[in-house]
Amino acid sequence: MDRLSCYVLLLLSFFCFRLDLSWSLQTRFNRAPNNQGSSDLANLVYHMGPVLSSPIKLYIIWYGNWNSTHQATIRDFLNSFSSPALSPSVADWWKTVTLYTDQTGSNISDSLSLSGEFFDSRLSNGVRLNRLSMQHIIKNAVTSKPSPLPLDPRNGLYLVLTSSDVQVDEFCRAVCGFHYFSFPSIVGATVPYAWIGYSGTQCPGVCAYPFARPLGAPPPSAMGGNDIMRPPNGDAGVDGMISVIAHELAESSSNPLVNAWYAGDNPIAPGEIADMCLGLYGSGGGGGYVGKVSTDAGGNGYNVNGVKGRRFLVQWVWDPVKKRCFGPNAMV
Numbered sequence: 001m002d003r004l005s006c007y008v009l010l011l012l013s014f015f016c017f018r019l020d021l022s023w024s025l026q027t028r029f030n031r032a033p034n035n036q037g038s039s040d041l042a043n044l045v046y047h048m049g050p051v052l053s054s055p056i057k058l059y060i061i062w063y064g065n066w067n068s069t070h071q072a073t074i075r076d077f078l079n080s081f082s083s084p085a086l087s088p089s090v091a092d093w094w095k096t097v098t099l100y101t102d103q104t105g106s107n108i109s110d111s112l113s114l115s116g117e118f119f120d121s122r123l124s125n126g127v128r129l130n131r132l133s134m135q136h137i138i139k140n141a142v143t144s145k146p147s148p149l150p151l152d153p154r155n156g157l158y159l160v161l162t163s164s165d166v167q168v169d170e171f172c173r174a175v176c177g178f179h180y181f182s183f184p185s186i187v188g189a190t191v192p193y194a195w196i197g198y199s200g201t202q203c204p205g206v207c208a209y210p211f212a213r214p215l216g217a218p219p220p221s222a223m224g225g226n227d228i229m230r231p232p233n234g235d236a237g238v239d240g241m242i243s244v245i246a247h248e249l250a251e252s253s254s255n256p257l258v259n260a261w262y263a264g265d266n267p268i269a270p271g272e273i274a275d276m277c278l279g280l281y282g283s284g285g286g287g288g289y290v291g292k293v294s295t296d297a298g299g300n301g302y303n304v305n306g307v308k309g310r311r312f313l314v315q316w317v318w319d320p321v322k323k324r325c326f327g328p329n330a331m332v
Contacts, residue, residue, distance in 0.1 A: 049259030053106035057115035064163030080306030081112035088328030158193035172203030192256035194248035200237020208240025229301040276318040277325035
């Protein structure tokens with residue numbers, strides 16, 4: 001529900017004891033594999049609620065003043081779920097999420113399609129938002145004339161994406177994104193939604209990990225060390241945001257009404273399938289090291305391929321069969 005609620009503390013702890021940036025890129029990004037988590041550390045339980053087993057239609061609400069290049073990158077990522085690409089691909093990554101089922105045995109759908117976009121550049125709810133604001137933003141998007149988004153309680157999953165000029169309570173300080181469900185009294189129906197903010201100018205060192213240096217990290221050394229992983233699409237904010245979008249899509253699908261798959265006794269602050277794997281992007285990851293990922297000729301880090309030759313770095317999720325964090329770029 002409150003996804004990435006401990007993200008700031010986690011990243012700070014990561015970098016406090018393991019961000020030895022004097023390592024070369026080759027050394028830091030290509031270490032030996034380990035177990036990437038353990039079933040002893042995660043008690044993921046199914047609580048009998050629904051998962052998103054019907055084909056998922058993604059609806060984007062672009063809130064604020066967006067850079068068109070950033071929008072194109074995010075669109076290409078979302079279109080990569082339903083289009084063929086080189087392996088390991090975005091669609092391959094989603095296969096782990098589809099292993100989760102509901103009480104009828106129905107799996108999370110392997111069909112995700114970008115089905116609509118709404119541009120709220122007039123900032124219908126102002127430049128300072130809180131959690132409840134997201135529901136009013138969705139209401140505006142599905143009721144505005146002449147071209148509203150459809151209100152789709154059967155298949156819809158709504159993404160509220162806020163631009164760099166929008167302030168959201170707790171953003172950067174406690175969260176990088178979250179998901180929940182709408183109230184019929186506000187929106188007109190119950191639909192799952194997620195909010196993710198662009199962190200490129202507000203807090204790249206927190207929410208654009210591992211493409212930006214956290215506040216207080218050592219400066220570059222005279223020996224040429226302390227390099228940060230380069231973003232595969234040229235912008236730390238949007239590339240970091242894409243990993244958070246993936247995180248929220250996985251958890252919105254496996255726990256859309258906050259009563260399906262999660263660990264812990266408190267549904268208000270559950271440990272969900274992506275929370276189990278914060279900071280892990282490849283084999284051998286842990287303790288501030290992202291794991292073994294690929295790098296292109298320019299040193300840009302990635303672990304999955306998408307449409308139009310795009311590459312992305314997305315966080316791993318908990319595999320309910322293997323009982324560990326897993327992604328399609330895993331070595332074992």
